[in-house]
Structure formats: C-alpha cells, structure tokens
Amino acid sequence: MPWVLDGAGARAVDARLEAAGLLDLTMEEAGRAVADAAHAAFPHGAALLLAGGGANGGDAFVAARHLLTLGREVQVLALPSRHPLTRLNRRRWRAVGGVTRALGEAALKRAAPGAGVIVDGLLGTGFRPPLRPALAGVLAALNGTRERGVPVLAVDLPSGLTDSLATVPDGAAGADLTVTFMGLKPALLFGPAAARAGQVQLAPLRVPGDWVAAQALAAQPTDAQVAARLPVRGADAHKGVAGRVWIVGGHPGTVGAAGLAGVGALRAGAGLVTVHSAAEVPLLMPELMVHRHADLRAALLGTPASGRPDAVAVGMGLGPDAAALAREILAWGVPTVLDADALQPELAGCGHDRCVWTPHPGEAGRLLGCAAADVTRDPLAAARALHARLGGAVVLKGGPSVVAHAGGLSVSRGGHPGMASGGMGDTLSGVLAALLGQRLGAADAAVAGVRLHARAGERAAARHGYGLSASDVAQELGGAWRDLGAAGLPPHMHPRGVKFP
Ligand SMILES: NC(=O)C1=CN([C@@H]2O[C@H](COP(=O)(O)OP(=O)(O)OC[C@H]3O[C@@H](n4cnc5c(N)ncnc54)[C@H](OP(=O)(O)O)[C@@H]3O)[C@@H](O)[C@H]2O)[C@@H](O)CC1
Numbered sequence: 001m002p003w004v005l006d007g008a009g010a011r012a013v014d015a016r017l018e019a020a021g022l023l024d025l026t027m028e029e030a031g032r033a034v035a036d037a038a039h040a041a042f043p044h045g046a047a048l049l050l051a052g053g054g055a056n057g058g059d060a061f062v063a064a065r066h067l068l069t070l071g072r073e074v075q076v077l078a079l080p081s082r083h084p085l086t087r088l089n090r091r092r093w094r095a096v097g098g099v100t101r102a103l104g105e106a107a108l109k110r111a112a113p114g115a116g117v118i119v120d121g122l123l124g125t126g127f128r129p130p131l132r133p134a135l136a137g138v139l140a141a142l143n144g145t146r147e148r149g150v151p152v153l154a155v156d157l158p159s160g161l162t163d164s165l166a167t168v169p170d171g172a173a174g175a176d177l178t179v180t181f182m183g184l185k186p187a188l189l190f191g192p193a194a195a196r197a198g199q200v201q202l203a204p205l206r207v208p209g210d211w212v213a214a215q216a217l218a219a220q221p222t223d224a225q226v227a228a229r230l231p232v233r234g235a236d237a238h239k240g241v242a243g244r245v246w247i248v249g250g251h252p253g254t255v256g257a258a259g260l261a262g263v264g265a266l267r268a269g270a271g272l273v274t275v276h277s278a279a280e281v282p283l284l285m286p287e288l289m290v291h292r293h294a295d296l297r298a299a300l301l302g303t304p305a306s307g308r309p310d311a312v313a314v315g316m317g318l319g320p321d322a323a324a325l326a327r328e329i330l331a332w333g334v335p336t337v338l339d340a341d342a343l344q345p346e347l348a349g350c351g352h353d354r355c356v357w358t359p360h361p362g363e364a365g366r367l368l369g370c371a372a373a374d375v376t377r378d379p380l381a382a383a384r385a386l387h388a389r390l391g392g393a394v395v396l397k398g399g400p401s402v403v404a405h406a407g408g409l410s411v412s413r414g415g416h417p418g419m420a421s422g423g424m425g426d427t428l429s430g431v432l433a434a435l436l437g438q439r440l441g442a443a444d445a446a447v448a449g450v451r452l453h454a455r456a457g458e459r460a461a462a463r464h465g466y467g468l469s470a471s472d473v474a475q476e477l478g479g480a481w482r483d484l485g486a487a488g489l490p491p492h493m494h495p496r497g498v499k500f501p
C-alpha cells in the first residue's frame, strides 16, 4: 500500500533504522534512486548537485557518486555538512575523486548555466520556515536558472516547501521532477505546493513496510485495493436487491443538482432511483423516477418505515430548509449521504456510522468554523477534524479528495482538473448513495465511490479536457468500474463479496 508520510513520520522511521544500524544503507538507496531518476529523465549534459547541511544534502552526495559511475560529468556545490551521514558521504564523494565547492549565490550562478540538470538537495523535510536570508538568494538563483530552461530535480521535496502543508512559503524552490522517499509528503499531493514539485516519483526504499505503515498519516490505496471494496452481484441479482435510492434535493434555480445526483446513482449501479423535490426536476434519464411534492417534508416524513429506501442522498440544491429535513432523515437511521445545503454545523452529533458527509473546502470551513483557506492549507488535518465532529465517513472533496473514517485517512488518486465544474459533486453524491444502497459500509462506499468518480473523470477528460461536464463523468462510471475491476481480482476470487439479501 502506498502511504502518505510527513517529516515527523519519516524521522520516526529514521530512528528505527538508526537503532538497527541501517540508516546509512537507506541513505545510499535514496541517493541512488535520485541518481537513476536524474540520469533517466535528463540524460544529457553535466549534473550539478546542491547539497545542504542535513540528510537531504547527504542524499545529494550519494547521488553525485552514482552519477559519476553512470559516466556523467558531475559538479557539487555544498553548504557545511552538519549531519554525520552527510559528512560520511561527502568523504566518500571525495574518495572517488569528487570535488566539492562552497555553495553561494554567485557560485551557483557561475555553475548553473551549462548544466543538463540541477539536483536540489538543499532542504528536505527538516526545513522550518521562514527561510534564512543566506539561503534565500541561493533559492532565488535556482528558480531563475530553472526559468531559463535548466531542469531541476528535487530530492524528497523542493527546498523551502513545508513537508506537511499545501501552501508555498516565501522563497521556496520549484522543480520539474521530485524523487521522494518511503511515502508521499502532503506538500507533494495538495494545492500550490504540489504544483511546485513537478512530476513526483516515489522511491519506496527497502524499509520494513510495517515501520512505514505505523507512521503514515494516510493511505493511498491502489486501484486493485479499491476494487476489492466494490460490491459483487450474483447472477440472480434483480433491481430490488441492487438498492433503492432516494435523492432529496432541488430548489427553483438548482434543480439540475438533484437530477445529476440521480444520474450518478443510476450509473453507479443503483437498482431503483427516485428523485424527491419541491421543484420541477428535469428528467435527465427516463430510468429516473421523479416526484415533485408541494410539501416535500410532509411527503417524506409521512413515508412508513417499511417504505423507506436502502440509501438516501440529501442536500444537492435543496435550498434553505435543508438542515431541518436532513436531521429528520438522519433519524431514520438508513445509510445517508449529506451534501451541499445539508452540510450545516448544527447537524454535528445527529449522524450515525452509515453516513457519508461530502464537503468541499468551503463547506468544510462552514462545518469547522474556519476559513476555506485553513482547510486547503492542511486537508489531512481538516478531514480528521471533520470526522471527529461528524462521524461516519467524511469525503473532503478536491483534487485529490481525502476520505476520513474510523480506520484512518485515505487519499484518493487521480481525477482531472476538468472536474472543477458545477454539478460534479452532485454526481458524486449519487454514486455514494448507490454504493451505500448496494450494502457497502460508509468507509468502503466513500473510498470506492470517490475513486470511481475520479476514474470516470479521467476517462471523460480524455475526450473533453477542461470542457468536462458532470453528465460526461456520469456516462463514464460504468467504464470506470470496469477499469478498477480489471486492476483488481477476478470476481470469482473476490476476497469479500458483499452479501445481498
Ligand atoms: N527516512 C527517510 O525519510 C529518509 C530521509 N532522507 C533524507 O533526509 C532528509 C531530512 O533530513 P534532515 O532531517 O537532516 O533535514 P534536512 O531536510 O536536510 O534539513 C535540515 C537542514 O536544513 C537547514 N534549515 C532548516 N530550516 C532552515 C531555514 N529556515 N532556513 C535555512 N536553512 C534551514 C538546517 O540548517 P541548520 O539548522 O543545521 O543550520 C539543516 O542544515 C529528507 O528530506 C531526505 O532527503 C534520506 O537520507 C533517506 C531516509
């Protein structure tokens, strides 16, 4: 399982490696991974390595030695080496004939223009902002060189980014490729920080998997692992067992939201989908059942317990009275997705363990009583806080989305920036309700539904790019399911088939 790991987690693993006498070997492997990646991605010209005083600089010295053995012309500019393993690898670099010159802005400006690649090993997970003035000029010169076309490979993290945050501190470097170790740092996944890192390659390093897992902030399940959570049907399945789903949403002006959720539910395999609304919802697919109610609340609450659905999604375009209606639906205890207008702070404490809450950062800020920028700065912390407040499973939407549940955090892969368009979240709510209706628990539905939706977005983006619409994504859900299934086990070997009544 690929993991998300911050600097504190990496240091804890380091401590175990050190105690086992293995830290030197791990740095060797990390530096070698950097050299191999630099040589593969930027095979021409001299390699210029910048080594800081910490272990990030030690990785750069190891990489320099391996690049030399790969036949590259190599130059190293370094700060004074403070970390013992950095000093050791500086000596090893000298032992193979390598020369190290002192790093400063002027030295970098002299050496950089002719380089085929610059390897940035100045600051990794040990950096704490603000950047000291002595390094600010060096990083500015590095960024300037990169803007003039010399590619930069960052070791573990571009220098000056804070490992666990999505924001970019003043003066931080950028990179074209980042080779990171053991687990993806949050800064490489989220927001403007991730945009600074260029392409990211994970070098897992040969470290016991459970040492990394024990320190991980979040999982990043593979498609095969997601596929194992999807429901499996027997050949005798019929619409009554594939889940009766209700969509409760729509208001004059936002009726499409409820329709899109309905389409999402149908395309994610729900047996029967009914949209209940106080407004006239367009019939986006003839397979949808659409009911307009003069008094929506009375109509829903008058339903006898035996007539209630297997799952509900509530809130999409529902308008001002959404919280009151959602509270009453929650009291039914049926699996429920809460989205959009139903994401109100007064519902904290009203949920149950079969709820999935799906805020985007603005709604998350409303639920937590903070600004959206506080949410996007540290999405993992925000998702954890939302789960503590709401329970069930929480999907903090974005590119990528974070799922928080009782078992921990999970970061979804993929999706596409074309998905930044209205109605995309409504479709997701329908998908999640469909999976709940097919008897998945909240955590499984959230992890699988988010990836299914993102995969459908990737497929649709291949045709529509930034012109992607939520309807296009819904049309690709079947194909996305097939893609995930193909990545997983064949159905007859399914580890955990979902039992239908
Ligand atoms: N298990 C793993 O993951 C493995 C991790 N490995 C590697 O270890 C790296 C972490 O190494 P680390 O902990 O030594 O810290 P690192 O990033 O080199 O930074 C420390 C340096 O930064 C400096 N500095 C700090 N703040 C500053 C500021 N504001 N402004 C200016 N300078 C500042 C600080 O200066 P000082 O305070 O000493 O003067 C010190 O010199 C990690 O990213 C990965 O590359 C691999 O070897 C393989 C195994």
Ligand SMILES: Nc1ncnc2c1ncn2[C@@H]1O[C@H](COP(=O)(O)OP(=O)(O)O)[C@@H](O)[C@H]1O
Binding pocket: 360, 397, 398, 399, 400, 401, 414, 415, 416, 417, 418, 419, 420, 421, 422, 423, 424, 425, 426, 427, 428, 453, 454
């Ligand atoms: N850049 C992106 N990369 C991947 N997924 C994205 C991106 N932008 C948006 N999405 C996805 O699109 C959906 C948008 O949801 P939301 O903001 O609630 O839309 P709406 O309220 O218009 O329905 C979320 O599932 C989100 O993860």
